[in-house]
Amino acid sequence: QRSGAYLIMDIASFQWKLNQVGRVHEIHLVPRGGISQNQFLQDISAIMPSTVSVRMTGQRNAQVEGMLKAFQMNLTMLSGIGLLVGFFLVYNTMAFSVTQHRKEIGILRSVGFDQGAIIRLFLVEAGLLGGRGGLLGCAMGVWMARFLMTLIGESVGELYGLQSTLSASGWSSMMLVEGACIGLFVSLVGAFRPSWEASRMSPVQALALNPSLDADRKGGVGAASVVAISLFGTLLLSTVPPVEGIPWGGYGAALCLLMGGTALGPLLFALFKKTQSHTGVSDRWGLWPSLAADQMIRHAGRTSVTLSAIVVGLSIMVGVSLMIYSFRQTVQLWIDQTMVADIIVAPATWLGDDEGGKGLPVRLQSVLLGIPGVRAVDAYREIKTEVSGQGVVLVSRDFHLHANESRYLFTRGDSSEILRRALKSNGLIVSEVLAERLGLQTGQTCMGDTPKGPRPFVIEGIFYDYATDGGKLVMDEDLYRSLWSDSLTSVFAVYIQPGAGLPDVRNRIEQSFSPEASVSTISNRELRTEILQIFDRTFRVTYVLELIALSVAVLGIVNTLMTAIMERRRELATLRALGATVGQVKRLIYWEAGYLAFWGAVIGLAVGMGLSLILIMVINKQSFGWTIPWALSTEPLMMACLVAGIAVFLGAWWPARWAGRQVISADLRYE
Numbered sequence: 269q270r271s272g273a274y275l276i277m278d279i280a281s282f283q284w285k286l287n288q289v290g291r292v293h294e295i296h297l298v299p300r301g302g303i304s305q306n307q308f309l310q311d312i313s314a315i316m317p318s319t320v321s322v323r324m325t326g327q328r329n330a331q332v333e334g335m336l337k338a339f340q341m342n343l344t345m346l347s348g349i350g351l352l353v354g355f356f357l358v359y360n361t362m363a364f365s366v367t368q369h370r371k372e373i374g375i376l377r378s379v380g381f382d383q384g385a386i387i388r389l390f391l392v393e394a395g396l397l398g399g400r401g402g403l404l405g406c407a408m409g410v411w412m413a414r415f416l417m418t419l420i421g422e423s424v425g426e427l428y429g430l431q432s433t434l435s436a437s438g439w440s441s442m443m444l445v446e447g448a449c450i451g452l453f454v455s456l457v458g459a460f461r462p463s464w465e466a467s468r469m470s471p472v473q474a475l476a477l478n479p480s481l482d483a484d485r486k487g488g489v490g491a492a493s494v495v496a497i498s499l500f501g502t503l504l505l506s507t508v509p510p511v512e513g514i515p516w517g518g519y520g521a522a523l524c525l526l527m528g529g530t531a532l533g534p535l536l537f538a539l540f541k542k543t544q545s546h547t548g549v550s551d552r553w554g555l556w557p558s559l560a561a562d563q564m565i566r567h568a569g570r571t572s573v574t575l576s577a578i579v580v581g582l583s584i585m586v587g588v589s590l591m592i593y594s595f596r597q598t599v600q601l602w603i604d605q606t607m608v609a610d611i612i613v614a615p616a617t618w619l620g621d622d623e624g625g626k627g628l629p630v631r632l633q634s635v636l637l638g639i640p641g642v643r644a645v646d647a648y649r650e651i652k653t654e655v656s657g658q659g660v661v662l663v664s665r666d667f668h669l670h671a672n673e674s675r676y677l678f679t680r681g682d683s684s685e686i687l688r689r690a691l692k693s694n695g696l697i698v699s700e701v702l703a704e705r706l707g708l709q710t711g712q713t714c715m716g717d718t719p720k721g722p723r724p725f726v727i728e729g730i731f732y733d734y735a736t737d738g739g740k741l742v743m744d745e746d747l748y749r750s751l752w753s754d755s756l757t758s759v760f761a762v763y764i765q766p767g768a769g770l771p772d773v774r775n776r777i778e779q780s781f782s783p784e785a786s787v788s789t790i791s792n793r794e795l796r797t798e799i800l801q802i803f804d805r806t807f808r809v810t811y812v813l814e815l816i817a818l819s820v821a822v823l824g825i826v827n828t829l830m831t832a833i834m835e836r837r838r839e840l841a842t843l844r845a846l847g848a849t850v851g852q853v854k855r856l857i858y859w860e861a862g863y864l865a866f867w868g869a870v871i872g873l874a875v876g877m878g879l880s881l882i883l884i885m886v887i888n889k890q891s892f893g894w895t896i897p898w899a900l901s902t903e904p905l906m907m908a909c910l911v912a913g914i915a916v917f918l919g920a921w922w923p924a925r926w927a928g929r930q931v932i933s934a935d936l937r938y939e
Contacts, residue, residue: 323654341891358455359573360577362394363465364830371474374469377469383467390462391456394459395456403444405450495535501520505521508520514891518887522882525878529579533867536871556856556859560859574827578912579868579875585904586876586905588883589907590876591883596800598732599803602733603799605674605676607792609674610763611761611777615787616788628757636762642764646665649745649756650758660741664748668744678732679730679731681729689728696727697730697741698730699740701892702739703739704893706739720751723751732894822919829857829861833923854925857920861920862916865913865915869912869913
């Protein structure tokens with residue numbers, strides 16, 4: 269199933285070879301024309317056993333589409349971060365282009381070109397690059413899709429039980445048009461400000477020996493306003509309920525938080541400038557750090573854009589990493605508390621089984637109890653049913669045994685006490701997701717449909733569950749057997765006696781079944797490992813998208829430093845003429861990059877931690893209904909700092925090398 273390979277056989281041959289004569293997994297029915305589908309469904313349900321699920325194909329399709337819609341939306345939003353970082357890259361690229369063509373701008377302005385013509389000139393250049401980039405992005409996207417589809421397809425199959433082979437779609441004219449339009453839009457938006465700044469240069473300024481495209485601005489007040497508005501928007505949008513299951517408010521809150529983080533750059537430089545003017549940074553830090561700080565302050569606008577790209581990339585990295593860490597810690601705790609049986613005895617296809625109804629005869633429980641070394645056996649039964657038109661999982665198990673051996677993670681109350689109370693009152697415990705969807709509360713009585721008619725059940729507790737997204741009902745095994753004529757159990761949870769060797773007991777269990785029984789055993793450690801491996805595979809694609817965003821940020825750093833060096837060729841040559849060595853000039857460039865890395869990491873960590881709260885408390889909660897406690901880990905934070913250092917070093921290596929190779933005499937007589 270994981271490799272996408274299938275073997276198709278005639279049903280009779282399959283039943284004969286696998287000792288499944290007389291048994292089938294599914295029966296597909298096609299009604300005659302003119303028959304009401306609802307009436308047809310009711311007639312079939314009336315003659316089927318209670319353990320058989322009867323539903324229209326459209327219900328299953330709608331359920332799968334709903335789950336995939338949330339999965340696709342989260343991936344789409346995460347992919348959109350690449351476009352946001354790409355916007356900053358376009359800005360830096362066009363600023364570099366303006367610096368390169370500064371002399372031509374001055375000549376064109378001198379011969380009569382107005383500001384609008386200069387803006388159109390650079391916007392056309394950006395549009396051509398953006399259109400080509402969009403088409404090239406489509407080609408690279410198809411190539412990457414073939415790789416990512418393996419990761420996504422495997423995760424979708426494991427999470428949602430899809431057994432189809434996923435493949436990347438090929439070329440299409442609409443895809444090319446969309447790619448070109450997206451590239452064109454991002455390029456024009458990113459290029460507008462550099463184009464506008466180029467149009468504002470007078471001919472004298474453009475032809476000056478040591479110009480500065482990024483004029484001094486008092487942007488601290490404006491940046492502070494953007495930060496305040498963004499934080500207010502984050503708090504406001506976090507309270508917006510989902511629309512048709514999509515957490516649009518959560519996505520908006522995340523975007524506002526990222527925009528507020530990008531606005532911290534200009535605010536930081538404004539504060540840094542005031543600090544430098546009052547405290548005399550050069551006397552305290554030394555010559556080269558002071559020159560690097562002065563360079564950043566003099567070109568705060570362009571440097572802030574690069575800093576914003578680093579902040580966005582690191583924020584996504586930290587936010588997603590902390591979300592994954594918190595989720596994994598929660599799942600780990602959930603596994604440790606609820607899955608404590610030593611051995612699981614299940615059908616051979618149990619781990620890949622998505623349908624209820626299949627299982628083992630419950631009479632095998634007595635066989636397992638008679639095996640030396642076995643202390644207790646819990647017959648765990650799981651079937652699929654519907655409550656208020658929603659698909660849910662109905663589970664039965666031995667409440668008395670479960671209260672003594674393991675525990676559920678209830679929202680309130682002690683697990684053992686709640687399970688014993690439910691056993692005494694013939695009540696139910698329900699998962700958090702189902703309780704919120706149906707508005708159920710602890711102590712409330714709800715009506716449930718059973719094969720013996722409607723019956724009132726008392727909700728004795730609400731527990732956290734991360735195995736299903738549709739909800740789960742749990743009742744005691746004796747109550748279930750009295751209401752459902754079901755002689756099967758999904759799995760047996762086997763508890764071994766203290767001192768008994770697990771491998772020996774497992775071998776005895778396997779030897780007690782005939783080879784044709786299609787029964788498998790899995791140890792507690794193997795089950796936990798399998799669950800966590802599925803979890804880790806689910807989030808692998810997010811790391812690929814994070815790498816793309818950070819790669820674009822590295823390119824932005826290269827453009828920023830190269831632009832600054834080209835504008836300061838005469839200044840750097842003067843330093844060389846006054847005795848500065850090539851190593852000292854390179855050190856200056858690395859100091860500038862180091863400032864970007866430091867402040868990018870500081871802001872990125874802060875924004876990333878806030879983003880993780882939105883991802884956990886808002887987006888995840890509204891998408892899947894799961895409560896995940898936020899957990900802080902130093903590993904993602906340290907990794908983000910390391911990545912920032914590596915990204916800036918790689919981004920500064922070529923500009924520093926290029927600056928050190930310039931000829932002093934040529935730069936001094938530049939223009």
